[in-house]
Amino acid sequence: MQIPPLTEPVLLVLLSLAEQPRHGYSILKDVERMSAGRVALSTGTLYGALRRLLEQGWIERFAEDEALRDRRAYRLTSKGRRNLQVEIDRMKHLTRLAGLRIARKEV
Amino acid sequence: MLALFRCLLCLYPADFRREYHEEMTSVFRQAYDVSKTSNLLAHVSFCSRESAGLLLGALRERAHSIFGFNEWIPSRRFDMRLEFRFPRSTVFLMVLIFAGVVLTISKASGIELKYGSSSAVWPSLVLTLATVVSLALASAVFIWGILFALQRTGVHRLADLQTHSSDPRHGLSSGPSASGS
Numbered sequence: 001m002q003i004p005p006l007t008e009p010v011l012l013v014l015l016s017l018a019e020q021p022r023h024g025y026s027i028l029k030d031v032e033r034m035s036a037g038r039v040a041l042s043t044g045t046l047y048g049a050l051r052r053l054l055e056q057g058w059i060e061r062f063a064e065d066e067a068l069r070d071r072r073a074y075r076l077t078s079k080g081r082r083n084l085q086v087e088i089d090r091m092k093h094l095t096r097l098a099g100l101r102i103a104r105k106e107v
Numbered sequence: 108m109l110a111l112f113r114c115l116l117c118l119y120p121a122d123f124r125r126e127y128h129e130e131m132t133s134v135f136r137q138a139y140d141v142s143k144t145s146n147l148l149a150h151v152s153f154c155s156r157e158s159a160g161l162l163l164g165a166l167r168e169r170a171h172s173i174f175g176f177n178e179w180i181p182s183r184r185f186d187m188r189l190e191f192r193f194p195r196s197t198v199f200l201m202v203l204i205f206a207g208v209v210l211t212i213s214k215a216s217g218i219e220l221k222y223g224s225s226s227a228v229w230p231s232l233v234l235t236l237a238t239v240v241s242l243a244l245a246s247a248v249f250i251w252g253i254l255f256a257l258q259r260t261g262v263h264r265l266a267d268l269q270t271h272s273s274d275p276r277h278g279l280s281s282g283p284s285a286s287g288s
Contacts, residue, residue: 023134025134043161044161044162044163044165045163047127
């Protein structure tokens with residue numbers, strides 16, 4: 001299956017959810033931590049990305065407590081996990097290729 | 108800042124607000140509380156990032172709800188990185204604003220020459236500036252009205268129709284950026 005390359009925020013959001021289900025604020029903090037403060041998502045950007053991922057079925061939303069609408073959490077679906085793996089494999093291939101090309105140039 | 112956040116959220120389409128309003132407000136409130144404890148520069152950076160992110164997000168969601176796509180709107184320039192980068196559109200806008208300022212100054216000089224006295228210049232200058240600002244606001248409202256009217260006419264449904272007729276599997280897509288992301 002051919003998947004278009006993911007944007008950095010989408011990739012980081014998926015990686016954050018790959019570890020465990022998270023709430024919105026927890027995703028924001030985790031993305032910042034993973035990128036060592038380089039990527040700071042705004043609330044608008046985060047929820048735009050979450051809406052698209054939900055729409056495509058890569059993640060799902062669930063309520064730990066039905067009474068709290070503002071405390072709903074997100075988790076990866078099996079489709080999302082599979083597609084994330086495909087993207088990581090693509091990046092691995094690219095990194096390996098880049099390493100080889102650079103090494104060949106240095107010789 | 109929370110009031111501004113709520114105002115900017117109103118720019119989002121109604122269905123998006125229904126779905127995410129409470130969550131987004133809750134997340135923003137937590138982030139804002141943490142940001143208040145940081146230094147002034149970090150706090151200002153947080154506020155501007157949130158405002159820009161919401162504005163662009165609202166624009167993207169509006170485009171998505173009307174046309175069914177939003178890839179043409181930059182999403183990683185202002186709100187994604189701590190280091191600031193100038194997109195080309197900013198340079199164009201800056202030139203436009205600079206031209207407006209130069210025009211206003213020359214207009215003010217003309218008025219000053221005409222009336223001779225500096226005390227008489229200010230009311231005219233204020234009037235000119237007010238006119239420019241009013242025109243800009245009117246243009247923004249006009250564009251917003253067109254987008255709203257397009258949404259009401261259901262142009263986005265036509266786009267859905269085209270997608271469905273060309274894709275016999277009805278909505279099977281390969282990735283988040285493949286359709287409307």
